Amino acid sequence: MQPIEIHMFPCLSDNYGYLIRDAEHDLTATIDTPSADAIRAALADKGWRLTHIFNTHHHADHAGGNLELKAETQCQIVGPRADASRIPGIDVEYGDGDRFEFGGHTVNVFDTPGHTTGHIVYWLPDDSIAFVGDTLFSLGCGRLFEGTPAQMWSSLQKIMSWPDETVLYCAHEYTQANARFALTVEPGNAALVTRSAAVDELRERDEPTVPTTLALEKATNPFLRAASAEIQRTVECDDSDLVEVFARVRALKDSF
């Protein structure tokens, strides 16, 4: 199996677009459709023909370009079964535990409600990569627009169950602002302090902080670190209720 090719490009104000390609089978998918124009330009740039759209959730900066791209390319649109009615042009619906083949690459689907009711993420275990949409960000997690803290915590646990070396592609460049917040809840985390400085340097040079890895997020992302004694002290809640610790961290971030 040839490794999957990934082309990442910024679009809109702070989204990332992703094209993934299985050259052997001449398949190219875009992860979400934040901007039909930017995706069209990226395809032309690479000389790739769009065959699939893999949607994570219904928000306009993720599914807004679906119909335009489908009309132009006749691509197949894959998306969350739990939110099928809100995914424009959806052809194939997947949910928790589903698995499909993208050319020679196995893709595992997980329901990760919280940010929206029907958010899904895509994990390609043979390639050690995952596309996590607006569920997990580098040093952050998605806002709870349509779900409860308990739902989001359980969604994040699914991501935490993957191998540490998994490379995580999230949908936004929010890391620098997330780092500022993270330092207020866990200032004694040396790995976080180091990472925050590295993030500042990257952003200073206008470079992306994405992708990240699960190992790095486990060590530094406050939304995955409800078990941290320092975070528990910050939010005044002990480890008898990790969902409550997570909920309080999320609430602090909402008003940060």
Ligand code: ZN
């Ligand atoms: Zn969103």
Ligand code: FE
């Ligand atoms: Fe988004």
